[in-house]
Amino acid sequence: MTPRANSKWNLPPGLKHSLPFYANKPWVKLGEPILLFEHLHRTYGPIAHYRFMGTPIVFLNDPEYIREILINQAPAFVKERTVRRMKVLLGEGLITSDDPIHLRQRRIVAPAFHRQRIAAYADQIVSSAAAHRDRWQPNETIDISASMMSLSLEIIARTLFNTEVTDDVRRINEEVNTIMDLYNFLVVFPRLESFLHLPIPGVIKFRRSRSRLDAVVNRLIREHRAAGIDKGDLLSMLIASRDDQASLTETQQGMSDEQIRDEVLTIFLAGYETVANALTWTWYLLSQNPEVEAKLHAEIDTVLGAGTEARLPTLADYPNLRYTEQVFAESMRLYPPAWAMGRMSTKPITLGPYRIPPGAHFFFSQYIMHRTAEYFPDPLRFDPDRHTPANKADRPRFAYFPFGGGGRQCIGEGFAWMEGVLAIATIAQHWRLRYADTAPPGVQAKITLRPDGPLRMQILPR
Ligand code: HEM
Incomplete structure (x- = not known):
């Protein structure tokens, strides 16, 4: 359906012409959507619209409007077009499916992410981080982005499949990367x-x-099924999970191999590059803020001991690494790995005074919201104290939303916090990382927010 403006609709302020008309403006650049969103926010305020190929596209930077979309009026929305097109890779997995499929899948998959279940992965996270840090040599310069990708690939391989980074995992990684590189080309169809x-x-x-x-x-799924035992990994859990709310007339309510395949790829894609990028930006930000780094080291030394007394973190230390968690939170404020989200309306939508037709697209950006001075004064300052419980309570819920919200909130959020905090503590216990270049790193807003090239850091002993 191509909605047309008519008197029934009252669209927010915005661009008079369709987007291609502005092609020579500095804020319209292929592959740099943040420029356009920043322009709309700067020029029109917290809600604006433009059109592209006849479709109205609304850009929001208002926490209450975001709550409307993700929670209050959520049943009137589905995922937007570019995410829906990822079905060619991810099938009907959690990210791409819509209700009622999504609701059922979420119920089935949720136990695999319960707090007690993911707690079991703490040791694997720490041992992978320790193995990475122990390979580094004093004063060498490394690409921290590549290193954090390798670390989180190892962690997802161990927790999802109970395996090391074998040829199978490397193959999955390569093919997913090939497909994601083709993605920009594929979504135009x-x-x-x-x-x-x-x-x-x-x-x-x-x-x-x-x-x-x-x-x-599919071979990994078959091998897991044939083994018939819970290996403690996410795949075993997905194979064993049942939909306990299903009626008895439905089939035995586990997932088919095809559904498991879709969820495995979804979790692989969602759970690996996101964390790697969050960690990469954390090291860069710490290198630019020595007083925060000193406070972080002080917490780590207090909790885990210093010098020859130092020991590796365990799950029991996690609740005591509060400042470390605030550092990770502040890093995801300035460089949110999921930098924007979108939905498409399936019904007429009312937002404040505006009435927007079905088929419209709605985007909101963590990158832009998290840098809005109204909610984060002096927004470019890296200040982990913004995330103390008291300061958090002073902000609207959707001023900070690195993991989204509502019924589609990131199912791996608890996992990601634990992975981030334990990996930072394990590495910062030994090393201090210094940015090895002078120009600040550029940002690439692809599916996740990455540095636009290698991010070189020098490794110094503490
Ligand atoms: C720092 C790391 C991460 C960030 C910033 C992040 C961010 C997000 C966001 C914003 C969404 C919501 C998307 C939307 O509603 O359109 C989401 C969904 C999801 N994430 Fe994460 N994520 C992270 C780590 C993980 C991990 C570690 C896993 C799994 C191991 C994971 C699995 C998923 C899945 C399966 C969904 C779809 C949930 C649903 O729709 O029911 N994510 N993530």
């Missing part, structure tokens, strides 16, 4: 599914990559 059999070079590459990926993941 309006009905992508009907093009997938055509002999177009990018599409052929996609098809080959996807079938190699499926072969590895």
